Every structure is written in structure tokens, then in C-alpha cells.
Amino acid sequence: MSKQLPLVATESQCCSPLTREPLSEDQSAELARVFKALGDPVRLRLLSLIASHAGGEACVCDLTDAFDLTGPTISHHLKVLREAGIIDGERRGTWIYYRVLPTTLQMLSSVLMTTA
Amino acid sequence: MSKQLPLVATESQCCSPLTREPLSEDQSAELARVFKALGDPVRLRLLSLIASHAGGEACVCDLTDAFDLTGPTISHHLKVLREAGIIDGERRGTWIYYRVLPTTLQMLSSVLMTTA
Numbered sequence: 319m320s321k322q323l324p325l326v327a328t329e330s331q332c333c334s335p336l337t338r339e340p341l342s343e344d345q346s347a348e349l350a351r352v353f354k355a356l357g358d359p360v361r362l363r364l365l366s367l368i369a370s371h372a373g374g375e376a377c378v379c380d381l382t383d384a385f386d387l388t389g390p391t392i393s394h395h396l397k398v399l400r401e402a403g404i405i406d407g408e409r410r411g412t413w414i415y416y417r418v419l420p421t422t423l424q425m426l427s428s429v430l431m432t433t434a
Numbered sequence: 435m436s437k438q439l440p441l442v443a444t445e446s447q448c449c450s451p452l453t454r455e456p457l458s459e460d461q462s463a464e465l466a467r468v469f470k471a472l473g474d475p476v477r478l479r480l481l482s483l484i485a486s487h488a489g490g491e492a493c494v495c496d497l498t499d500a501f502d503l504t505g506p507t508i509s510h511h512l513k514v515l516r517e518a519g520i521i522d523g524e525r526r527g528t529w530i531y532y533r534v535l536p537t538t539l540q541m542l543s544s545v546l547m548t549t550a
Contacts, residue, residue, distance in 0.1 A: 336478075336485040337534070340500070346478040353478070357470030362452075362462040369452040369548075384456070420548040423452070427546040432485075432536040 335431050352426060355402035360385065361395045368405060369418045377413035451547050468542060471518035476501065477511045484521060485534045493529035 333345045341349065356362060367384060368376045382392055396416060399405045403422045407414045449461045457465065472478060483500060484492045498508055512532060515521045519538045523530045 336482040336539070337490075339482070339486050341479050341482040343475065343479065346475040346482070350473050350475040350478050353469050354473030357466050357473045359459065359462040359466040362466050362469070363457050363459065366452040366455070366457040366462070370455050374453075418453070418548070423546045423548050427543045427548070430539045430543040430546070432534070432539050432543070 332425060333429050336429055337432050349426075349429065352402045352404065352422065355398050355404060356426075358395065358398075360387065360392075361399055364392070364395055365399060365404060365418065368416050369423075375415045375417040377415050379413055448541060449545050452545055453548050465542075465545065468518045468520065468538065471514050471520060472542075474511065474514075476503065476508075477515055480508070480511055481515060481520060481534065484532045485539075491531045491533040493531050495529055 332348055333341055356365070363384065364381060367381055371380060378389070378392065378396070381396075382389060385392060396405070396407070400407055400416075403419060405416050405418050407416045409415075448464055449457055472481070479500065480497060483497055487496060494505070494508060494512070498505060501508060512521070512523070516523055516532075519535060521532050521534050523532045525531075
């Protein structure tokens, strides 16, 4: 599972702030993939629960109580976040522990930064 | 057209950085709506063209040449960005001039900011 690499952060020098220069087609395709993964309320809450969890990581056992959703549904959303390079997961014993990939979040944050 | 208000920025004090505390259901619904609007390559390129355009605004006449898309398709994408509170548009003479709403971009940027 930890073989899933943060594609956006590692494969390109993506990207300058939007206010500085236009995105190329490739850059916008890369970024759109990550923003699309964030464009869902359940995934955003999952991400915030993981990101703000003590120690910076959370297992599914820490996450399910916050939702009225089945385990497989939560696993699906975690997979989408992982495939977008936003979180990573590592199996330790019974559980997979998830943590955010700060380089991806920081990249998105920089792209959206304005000087205003 | 300029009656479209930036809902996210004006209606709530959304949101602390994801790494600080979990999002509420309402906050994640609000944010997901904006990220979903950004989750499309054409919309991201349009946004970057507007944001980086001289004077901070651009009319459709400045945008269409960059795309192999029809006018109505581009207008549709601009409408999605506008309804998400990411850009605003103002008619002056023949054209509608679009500019980014920096409070929305700044809010998104802050939410994604990490301390790592």
C-alpha cells in the first residue's frame, strides 16, 4: 500500500501560484485530479480527521465512528485520497494507519495562494 | 451577475487548517463544493488564465483562444467557477470581465496549509 506514490509531488515541479502564470494542460490535468479527490464532503472530513489526529496518523478504527457509513464505503474514500497522493497508508498488525502527505497539501496550498 | 456572492467566504468562518482540527459536516460540505469546482482541468486553466491576466481580470475574448472548445462550453465552466464563489463577473459594454475572488482562494489555501 505504501507503494502508492504521491504522483503530483514527485513527477513534476507542479506548480506556480495561479496568480503568477497560467497552468499548462498537463499541470491542470494533474491538479484537477487532486482537487477532484477533495471535492467530496466525506473525503474532506476523513482527511481532516487523519490530518488533525494525535501523532499525525489514524487507523480506520479511529475514523469509522465519525460517519454513518459502512466500512467498505469509508475504505473506498480512503483509496481515492491515497490514489490522488493526498494520504498514504501503512499496515501495522491488524490495521492500516493513514497519514497525510504534507508535500501534496503544501503544493495545493501554494498554487492557491494569492498576494491579495 | 455580480449578485453571485462568494458563499463560502461570506456565510461562514470556514475553516481552520485541516491539520489543526477536524472539519464539521457543514464545513466539509461547503469546502467540497468549491474543491469540486476546481476538479476539472479546463476550469483550472481558465482560473489560472484569469488570475494571472494583466490587471487581474479577463474577458471571455481573452480566454477562448487557449482552448479548443466552443463558447458555450467555456461559459458553462465559468458559471461553475462563479457559482462556487471562486470568480466573479461584471458586464462592461459587450463583454463580461472575470476576476478571481481572492478571499475564497486564500481560504482554501489556508485550509490546506501544513506546518510540516
